[in-house]
Amino acid sequence: MAAYHVLDRCYRGSREIRTFWQVARRFLCKFRNCSGQYAGDLIVDPGKYKVLRNGVEIQLLPTEFALLEFFMRHPDEVFSAEALLQRVWHSESEATSDALPTCIKRLHQKLDKDEEESVIQTIPRVGYRLKS
Numbered sequence: 001m002a003a004y005h006v007l008d009r010c011y012r013g014s015r016e017i018r019t020f021w022q023v024a025r026r027f028l029c030k031f032r033n034c035s036g037q038y039a040g041d042l043i044v045d046p047g048k049y050k051v052l053r054n055g056v057e058i059q060l061l062p063t064e065f066a067l068l069e070f071f072m073r074h075p076d077e078v079f080s081a082e083a084l085l086q087r088v089w090h091s092e093s094e095a096t097s098d099a100l101p102t103c104i105k106r107l108h109q110k111l112d113k114d115e116e117e118s119v120i121q122t123i124p125r126v127g128y129r130l131k132s
Contacts, residue, residue, distance in 0.1 A: 037072035039132040042111065042119055044072045051111075058110050063089070067103055068111075071120060071130035080127040104128060 037044050043052040046069055051058045060068065067088050079087075081100050089095035104120060112118045121131050 037069075039072060039075055039119065039130060042072075044069050053111055060110065061106070063099075063103055064107055064110070068107060068120075068130075071128075075130050075132035078123055078127045078129045084128065100128075 041054045044050075044065075045052075049065065051060055051065065051068065067084065070084070070088050081097075084100055085095040089099065104122070107120055108118055111120070117131070119131055121129050123129065
């Protein structure tokens with residue numbers, strides 16, 4: 001990797017730079033055949049039904065996966081709660097007013113790191129969006 005050599009020279013072989021590139025290479029090699037969507041350090045691969053954050057697989061329920069996949073296909077677009085319920089929930093009986101906030105809350109718990117801003121943002125009185 002040419003970038004590795006440039007950074008290595010700039011930082012005179014800094015251990016942090018070497019560690020970064022080692023992790024990056026492992027990550028890229030492991031998921032080179034991934035056909036999923038990317039948003040920062042989040043990868044959703046619908047074909048393999050996998051969600052990865054920083055290379056760590058995260059287990060999601062089917063509705064959580066469908067909602068996250070929808071957001072990944074439409075990054076930075078804001079959707080109202082009604083629009084998400086119509087587009088993601090397949091059954092009218094499951095599409096209650098509490099279903100979406102509950103699903104968003106579970107996604108926050110599973111995807112978000114404590115110190116960082118949430119991947120899925122709530123825009124008060126407007127809706128939700130995936131921050132890419």
